Amino acid sequence: MTDYLLSLAADPAAWVALATLIAMEVVLGIDNLIFISILTNKLPEHQRERARRIGIGAAMLLRLGLLGTIAIIVQLTDPVFTAFGHGFSWRDLILIAGGLFLVWKATKEIHHNVDPDPGPDMFDNKGAGQLGFAAAIGQILLLDLVFSVDSIITAVGMTEHIPIMVIAVVVTVAVMLLAATPLANFISANPTIVMLALGFLLMIGMTLIAEGFGAHVPKGYIYAAMAFSALIEGLNMLTRRAGQRKKAAMAQPSDPASG
Structure with a gap:
């Protein structure tokens, strides 16, 4: 194992793959971070920082856990049934489900932002118009799973070396932890940014749905x-x-x- 790691460290191609993968993972992590920022900003102020850390930490654990089952993850791209002339894999179904959830969530948040009296949401804390801590963590974990599966499949397509994937995941999560609070505070302090970010979530959700149906969007x-x-x-x-x-x-x- 030591010889394997030393050979990787001495291989310039491995360093190029690591740098490229980190850049890709950070870019993909932006989507997750926007969602976490918007969601945690609905919590009481004293719970926001803790919720972000739990959500981002769970993202790291999910991705590292999925790396341990990489043989299964690779098989998620194999079609399990065919409909409308397209073979749907488990990855496609996960992306479609995640995209639908993002579109629904972004639409609900836009409604809550423009309607002066939107009424209680199904995730409100006892109908008080305030998101519950457990509900926020549950929604973050759901999207973490979707983004983690997509992230690992992307990583597998770029390198076959597990240590490179692990380092890229850890570095990406560290960047997300550093950026989470400044981004959330910036979104909270600028109401128009909230609407822009929700528009981003709608676009990301539709992109996930399109990817699930086999329409690749660069x-x-x-x-x-x-x-x-x-x-x-x-x-x-x-x-x-x-x-x-x-x-x-x-x-x-x-x-x-x-x-």
Whole structure:
């Protein structure tokens, strides 16, 4: 085992594969992180940080656990039945189910954001209009499973070395842990960002459904659209802040000495 690890460490191709896989896993982790941020922001403030850590930690445990059953994961891409001329595998079914859940959840969150009196949600804490801690963790774990299966299958397609996959998963989760709270705070402080992020979740959900039905959507197009939307919203935020500063300056009384 030691000789195997040393040979990997001395192989430049292994380092290239590791760097590429980490980059891919971080990009794929953005989807998961947006969902976790939006969901945990609905919890009481003293529970948010803990929920994020549990959710992201569970994502790491799920992915490492799935790596231990990699032979089974690879077989998830084998068709189990055919419908509409397409052979559906377990991976396809998982992606479709996860995509439908994301579309449903994003639609419900948009409804709650635009309706002044949306009423209790099925996951509300005793109908109080507040998400329960256990319900939040349950939803995070559900999406963790979907993203973890997709992540592991992507990793298998890029390298056959388990240690490289393990390192990539650990590094990705560390990045997610560092970025989770700043991203959640930024989303919470900017209401328009919430709607933009929910739009991202809708797009990601539809992409998962399309992938499940065999329609491959290049990830570059998805993330380019997300980056462009984020850029436009960033410009809007700068414009609003400039307008607020201008109004504040005009509202200040003039200095009598200067008159």
